Amino acid sequence: MADVQKRITDIGPPHYSKFLPPVIKENYGKWAYHEILKPGVMVHVSETGDKIFTVRAASPRLLAVESIRAFCDLADKYCDGHLRFTTRNNVEFLLTDESKIDALVKDVTAAGYPVGGIGNCISNVVHTQGWVHCHSSATDASGVVKAVMDELTDQFTEMKLPGKLRIALACCLNMCGAVHTSDIAILGVHTVLPKIFHEEIDKICEIPNLISSCPTAAIRPAEVDGYKSVEVNGDVCMFCANCYTVCPAMPLNNPDHDGISIWVGGKISNARCAPKFSKLAIPFLPNNPPRWPEVVEAVTNIVETWADNARPYERMGEWIERIGWPQFFELCGLEFTKYHIDDFRYAGLSFARTSHLRPISFADAAGDYEDDDADAGEEAEEAAAVTVSVEDVADFMYKMVKDAMGVKKFKSGDLTKAALSHFAEQNCDKKTAKAAVNALIESKRCVYTYFGGSFVEIPHEEGAAK
Amino acid sequence: MADGKTYETPLLDELTHGPWPSFVTEIKKSAKKSAMCSDLLGQLEQSYEEKIGHWKHGGIVGVLGYGGGVIGRYSDLAEKFPECAHFHTIRVNQPAGFYYTSDALRELCDIWERHGSGLTNMHGSTGDIVFLGTTTDELEPIFAELTQKGWDLGGSGSNVRTPSCCLGQSRCEFANYDTMELCHKITMQFQDELHRPQFPYKWKFQFSGCANDCVASIARSDLSFIGTWKDDMRVDNDKVLEYVDGGLNIVNNVLLNCPTKCIRWDGKTFEVDNANCVRCMHCINVMPKALRPGKEGGCTILIGAKAPIIQGAQIASVLIPFIDPVADYDDLMEIVDNIWELWCEHGKNRERIGEFIQRINMGTFLEAVGLEPIPEMVAHPRDNPYIFFKEDDEDDE
Ligand code: HEM
Ligand code: HEM
Ligand code: SF4
Ligand code: SF4
Ligand code: SF4
Numbered sequence: 074m075a076d077v078q079k080r081i082t083d084i085g086p087p088h089y090s091k092f093l094p095p096v097i098k099e100n101y102g103k104w105a106y107h108e109i110l111k112p113g114v115m116v117h118v119s120e121t122g123d124k125i126f127t128v129r130a131a132s133p134r135l136l137a138v139e140s141i142r143a144f145c146d147l148a149d150k151y152c153d154g155h156l157r158f159t160t161r162n163n164v165e166f167l168l169t170d171e172s173k174i175d176a177l178v179k180d181v182t183a184a185g186y187p188v189g190g191i192g193n194c195i196s197n198v199v200h201t202q203g204w205v206h207c208h209s210s211a212t213d214a215s216g217v218v219k220a221v222m223d224e225l226t227d228q229f230t231e232m233k234l235p236g237k238l239r240i241a242l243a244c245c246l247n248m249c250g251a252v253h254t255s256d257i258a259i260l261g262v263h264t265v266l267p268k269i270f271h272e273e274i275d276k277i278c279e280i281p282n283l284i285s286s287c288p289t290a291a292i293r294p295a296e297v298d299g300y301k302s303v304e305v306n307g308d309v310c311m312f313c314a315n316c317y318t319v320c321p322a323m324p325l326n327n328p329d330h331d332g333i334s335i336w337v338g339g340k341i342s343n344a345r346c347a348p349k350f351s352k353l354a355i356p357f358l359p360n361n362p363p364r365w366p367e368v369v370e371a372v373t374n375i376v377e378t379w380a381d382n383a384r385p386y387e388r389m390g391e392w393i394e395r396i397g398w399p400q401f402f403e404l405c406g407l408e409f410t411k412y413h414i415d416d417f418r419y420a421g422l423s424f425a426r427t428s429h430l431r432p433i434s435f436a437d438a439a440g441d442y443e444d445d446d447a448d449a450g451e452e453a454e455e456a457a458a459v460t461v462s463v464e465d466v467a468d469f470m471y472k473m474v475k476d477a478m479g480v481k482k483f484k485s486g487d488l489t490k491a492a493l494s495h496f497a498e499q500n501c502d503k504k505t506a507k508a509a510v511n512a513l514i515e516s517k518r519c520v521y522t523y524f525g526g527s528f529v530e531i532p533h534e535e536g537a538a539k
Numbered sequence: 540m541a542d543g544k545t546y547e548t549p550l551l552d553e554l555t556h557g558p559w560p561s562f563v564t565e566i567k568k569s570a571k572k573s574a575m576c577s578d579l580l581g582q583l584e585q586s587y588e589e590k591i592g593h594w595k596h597g598g599i600v601g602v603l604g605y606g607g608g609v610i611g612r613y614s615d616l617a618e619k620f621p622e623c624a625h626f627h628t629i630r631v632n633q634p635a636g637f638y639y640t641s642d643a644l645r646e647l648c649d650i651w652e653r654h655g656s657g658l659t660n661m662h663g664s665t666g667d668i669v670f671l672g673t674t675t676d677e678l679e680p681i682f683a684e685l686t687q688k689g690w691d692l693g694g695s696g697s698n699v700r701t702p703s704c705c706l707g708q709s710r711c712e713f714a715n716y717d718t719m720e721l722c723h724k725i726t727m728q729f730q731d732e733l734h735r736p737q738f739p740y741k742w743k744f745q746f747s748g749c750a751n752d753c754v755a756s757i758a759r760s761d762l763s764f765i766g767t768w769k770d771d772m773r774v775d776n777d778k779v780l781e782y783v784d785g786g787l788n789i790v791n792n793v794l795l796n797c798p799t800k801c802i803r804w805d806g807k808t809f810e811v812d813n814a815n816c817v818r819c820m821h822c823i824n825v826m827p828k829a830l831r832p833g834k835e836g837g838c839t840i841l842i843g844a845k846a847p848i849i850q851g852a853q854i855a856s857v858l859i860p861f862i863d864p865v866a867d868y869d870d871l872m873e874i875v876d877n878i879w880e881l882w883c884e885h886g887k888n889r890e891r892i893g894e895f896i897q898r899i900n901m902g903t904f905l906e907a908v909g910l911e912p913i914p915e916m917v918a919h920p921r922d923n924p925y926i927f928f929k930e931d932d933e934d935d936e
């Protein structure tokens with residue numbers, strides 16, 4: 074065993090001080106201020122007067138070692154071999170010699186990595202793995218990002234925006250990279266029920282574990298074709314793929330029904346207002362590789378609308394809060410649907426619980442309402458004539474109440490429903506049923522009682538319930 | 540070495556055009572030397588045609604003794620694309636602040652090229668250097684070479700995930716504590732917890748030097764450290780006047796954006812009501828030459844951020860309003876220990892600390908870890924009257 078080297082473990086990462094440029098070592102903790110000199114270039118000035126210049130460029134995140142070596146060559150040529158990466162997958166070259174900046178910028182740009190991402194602009198896109206590496210993806214990651222940023226590269230290399238704009242993409246609800254607090258979040262979504270491989274599921278997965286993985290308790294044990302398996306209640310499944318995470322035999326991926334949703338107005342920084350989650354702008358766009366035109370159009374539209382309307386320093390979410398969501402949907406030309414209204418736990422917290430509304434919310438809404446009413450009127454005219462009398466319906470109801478006395482109590486809604494179905498052929502409508510209930514009460518054949526709920530009953534002695 | 544097949548990839552080729560750097564170009568660069576990358580291109584093209592991924596659900600692979608740091612990945616088209624039948628990811632713990640020398644990076648590139656596809660992410664979203672694509676056989680050799688050269692694996696699974704920080708005092712004048720040193724110290728202290736999963740679920744530490752939170756700690760770390768200061772903001776009034784002379788509309792762009800409206804400005808003097816400044820950084824961001832955080836730096840610790848899975852997303856909330864993480868390091872570790880002890884004993888499988896606290900409730904959590912409830916922890920006191928009074932508590936009074 075002499076040639077077996079002793080295994081080294083738990084040494085942790087190298088200490089960062091091995092990699093710091095001398096000017097940083099000397100001025101650690103002494104930086105006084107910084108200035109953005111031009112797009113992608115900034116200087117930090119120390120209390121000692123020393124300066125460090127930074128040139129920031131976009132990487133595609135997925136990098137070949139060949140490209141990393143090219144970065145290293147540039148760092149050797151201009152920066153005594155010093156470089157770093159940012160939290161958003163940008164590469165940064167660190168110089169002390171101001172005169173070398175322009176040549177460096179030229180070389181980096183020529184190598185295909187745009188310089189920018191500092192100040193009021195779009196920085197690099199934080200994103201996940203997608204079809205390049207992950208099993209869970211509802212869409213690709215790198216391809217969508219590439220398509221979107223090809224359209225928005227100018228917003229990275231220039232500083233023309235009102236504030237910072239952060240875009241992030243996650244290819245499924247696991248959201249590696251936590252995209253849920255971005256100005257614009259692009260999120261892959263599944264929209265159909267998990268497929269269940271009944272023959273294998275009991276062999277591959279622990280069924281009790283699987284059942285408890287579902288946040289909405291949609292999964293129940295079931296025997297299917299003689300196999301011990303599960304079934305999913307489609308009414309409460311929200312396509313979160315928790316089940317798939319714990320059990321490979323329940324994939325949700327579906328080429329025809331997977332797609333992309335767009336969320337806006339999230340924010341991480343605590344500057345000005347508290348951090349915010351991104352909110353739903355577009356529930357579903359199709360997966361359309363290789364260029365995802367629908368997604369590109371949606372994102373650029375939102376970016377441009379914000380850029381045209383926001384005040385200086387206003388992030389997407391701050392702008393939307395100032396102008397209100399109705400105006401945001403209007404300005405961006407986006408449709409508001411039932412999917413935009415939260416229906417998970419504590420959904421009410423996101424409802425508008427105030428009368429604060431802007432004039433934009435008044436005119437149209439009233440117009441729509443009248444239109445709906447008119448439609449309803451027309452439908453009513455077409456409805457067939459009622460061929461049963463109020464008295465007959467009332468008699469039917471009275472009999473129902475009387476027969477059930479002491480056994481079951483009915484609410485007026487129960488009586489109405491029963492009447493509608495009993496007299497369906499006579500086209501009994503709600504109006505007639507309602508009139509029948511009124512007739513019963515007004516003739517004193519029945520009374521309303523109130524004990525653990527309101528009911529229609531035969532009058533009995535006044536006093537406490539027996 | 541690269542006698543890999545080549546495939547027609549018209550859909551992917553479309554993505555080599557345009558001004559933004561292309562991941563397809565990167566994969567093609569690596570495919571010159573790696574047959575695995577050629578097959579990856581073939582498989583990816585098929586995904587683009589069919590609009591579906593072709594990777595199988597995880598796999599249990601790793602290096603001896605560690606329970607994390609490797610994500611197993613297998614192709615479901617292994618017969619068609621045998622070279623990428625295995626395509627495992629290795630997470631390498633990055634140096635704090637993501638600084639490198641070209642020599643160190645070349646060393647990593649050489650190791651990775653010898654033993655894997657040559658594709659990387661610089662960096663994964665938690666912070667690790669990600670090596671994408673290798674086979675099970677190569678794992679031990681890579682690990683041996685990495686550790687020889689002083690590198691180690693990062694976390695994955697139900698363990699401490701690789702801690703990550705902003706570059707802090709190394710280059711940023713806003714940093715209120717030494718984020719890189721604290722990140723490194725904690726990474727070293729918890730090597731065992733990082734490499735050997737022993738928790739109900741993942742645990743992330745992240746460190747930002749100020750409220751700008753450049754590592755997004757408040758959105759995704761179980762314990763988030765955000766720099767702040769105790770004493771007064773440093774104001775250089777002459778420099779404020781220079782910004783104004785330079786055209787800055789100080790009323791619209793600074794005063795009206797201050798969340799607590801705690802700045803007074805009479806056209807000549809910029810005055811901060813420090814007792815009401817919430818250290819949000821906005822005015823300092825706008826005028827970095829004129830304004831600086833105070834000198835008594837430290838951080839606020841927040842707990843419980845997470846992405847939606849399982850019960851819903853959470854932004855972290857205040858646990859400790861101010862701590863000097865250097866002077867009070869031991870207290871900090873005691874709090875972390877207490878939290879882990881409680882969570883490990885009572886947490887359910889796949890329950891992040893944020894969801895755990897929601898389940899057992901914050902009051903119970905604080906009692907169990909020995910922290911006092913304080914108003915800093917809430918946006919406002921409860922407005923729902925369903926209070927779970929405990930008989931014992933009432934007897935005390
Ligand atoms: C003008 C004041 C600011 C300065 C000097 C500054 C400085 C920096 C530095 C040094 C980094 C690199 C950090 C790292 O990779 O570890 C960075 C990144 C970042 N900062 Fe700031 N920051 C400022 C304001 C802000 C504000 C106001 C926000 C958010 C509203 C913000 C959000 C971010 C984000 C998201 C990143 C990652 C960016 C990237 O990698 O491209 N910063 N910032
Ligand atoms: C319960 C929720 C989550 C699950 C089940 C999950 C699952 C996964 C899986 C399966 C992968 C492998 C992707 C691949 O094939 O390379 C992955 C990668 C990764 N995840 Fe997650 N993830 C979750 C949440 C998160 C969150 C919230 C973050 C970060 C804040 C995160 C950070 C990462 C990172 C850094 C990677 C490495 C690759 C990358 O950077 O995209 N994950 N995760
Ligand atoms: S977000 Fe989902 S699909 Fe994308 S890498 Fe993470 S787990 Fe995989
Ligand atoms: S996708 Fe989510 S909600 Fe649907 S069955 Fe699976 S775990 Fe339950
Ligand atoms: S979080 Fe604050 S201290 Fe850290 S790099 Fe960003 S601006 Fe600087």
Ligand code: SF4
Pocket residue numbers: 345796797798799800801802811815816817818819820821822823
């Ligand atoms: S840091 Fe924020 S809260 Fe404090 S004075 Fe400046 S803008 Fe106001």
